Amino acid sequence: MPALPPSLDSFDLAILAILQRDNTTPQRLIGEAVNLSAPAVQRRIKRMEQTGVIAGNVAVIEPAAVGQPITIFVEVELESERAELIDAAKRQFSGTPEVQQCYYVTGEADFILIITVADMGAYEALTRKLFFDSNNVRKFRTFVAMDRVKVGLTVPLPG
Amino acid sequence: MPALPPSLDSFDLAILAILQRDNTTPQRLIGEAVNLSAPAVQRRIKRMEQTGVIAGNVAVIEPAAVGQPITIFVEVELESERAELIDAAKRQFSGTPEVQQCYYVTGEADFILIITVADMGAYEALTRKLFFDSNNVRKFRTFVAMDRVKVGLTVPLPG
DNA sequence: TCCCTAGCGAAACAAACTTGCATTTGGGAG
DNA sequence: CTCCCAAATGCAAGTTTGTTTCGCTAGGGA
CATH class of the missing domain: 3.30.70.920 (Lrp/AsnC effector binding domain/regulation of amino acid metabolism (RAM) domain)
Structure with a gap:
């Protein structure tokens, strides 16, 4: 259930760009890439998962x-x-x-x-x-x- | 680069079934589900990633x-x-x-x-x-x- | 029979994730 | 203009997870 109209800022978009390429990237590295601390990254990811922006986390099988x-x-x-x-x-x-x-x-x-x-x-x-x-x-x-x-x-x- | 003909047994398939639904599942839980220890699960996942059976790990964005x-x-x-x-x-x-x-x-x-x-x-x-x-x-x-x-x-x- | 490889589990270890807390920032309301 | 509140941050614990090491147990040849 998407909660409410989530408005994504440039931090969120930068995080998404990384996660949709490789969601095993440590939050620490994501943080360095987007200039944010690891907990901040983690809170944003969690929020996007809860609001449905991130629909899932999956392994891609050949x-x-x-x-x-x-x-x-x-x-x-x-x-x-x-x-x-x-x-x-x-x-x-x-x-x-x-x-x-x-x-x-x-x-x-x-x-x-x-x-x-x-x-x-x-x-x-x-x-x-x-x-x-x-x-x-x-x-x-x-x-x-x-x-x-x-x-x-x-x-x-x-x- | 896929290494060699990887032959998957029923453990591998059971692990894949879980990971392609949710690759954030802890190895401990996967181990319980397939009757294997966490390190064994982790070695199998690593091998399947290296041989190309698992092509990637991604977040799905809405x-x-x-x-x-x-x-x-x-x-x-x-x-x-x-x-x-x-x-x-x-x-x-x-x-x-x-x-x-x-x-x-x-x-x-x-x-x-x-x-x-x-x-x-x-x-x-x-x-x-x-x-x-x-x-x-x-x-x-x-x-x-x-x-x-x-x-x-x-x-x-x-x- | 012996050896050798592959794979396992238990435990120790390292890394990542998660939480609590004090602080900063940016708006309104008075 | 000041005050206050809400939201978000960083830092520093605390916890969970991931990773490595090690000794052991099959299962196959030679």
Whole structure:
């Protein structure tokens, strides 16, 4: 639960820039980089975590190293866009582990999915489960990633 | 530089499952969860970082909290697919901070981009810079995200 | 059988995080 | 203009966590 409109100053932004690159950086080093004491840095981080500016702290795993070398994009178009069916789709996609990311979009498609699988057989099985067994998917277009050129959740920061 | 073929056992996978959800979890707690001592956990984490299984440790920032509330997908189709021009495109996309993710794909498009911007004006300016000023973009299709249903870099783990 | 490597746990150690407290700073209200 | 309050800081403990050391225990070859 984000608390309130958090207003970030240049210290906060500088701290975020460091943390979204490497959140194991000691507060002491962050402090030196932004000209603040370690406790001050720590209090700001804590506040940003509580207000939801920092949504999480995670290790990034190389998919290929854990047997999921294939990344696939799917544009999904639904038959019906009734709110109830949209929500059902959101829930199903969210609950599927292979669906790494899911966005509800405007334009010629309704959803865009980023999927991680071990091989094309696994993808084929997944399409059956997600799209053919659903009675609400009109069509879907598949793009297989040949190169994950740039991957991350890094956000451009002002300043 | 990934060292060598790292073979992960069930301990490693259990540790990864925890870290990709919250990498601030103390090693002591991880140890309790997987039935290992804290030093053993720490050695395994270190090894996976050195071999590239763990690609990074990052804080996830809420884009809306830092003035980048709009997420946009772009399918980019190039005029020419000469290797040299592909590489040039990869470099330009990678070097653009607003391009959060960039994938080189098969199918009806050559690239898929995920872009983060403050408003549609910023997106319009970015399209000019990335697509119109480039002489190698045949066309591009834009999808604006209305809902970031599921966002992350979480990978499904075997076991 | 012997040795050798890899991995473990317990404990000692070092580093980082966290908290309490006094101080400073920047605004309003009187 | 002065006073007072709220917010944020730095410093210095105190606590937790991370890291290293060490001796031990398998598990494989030679």
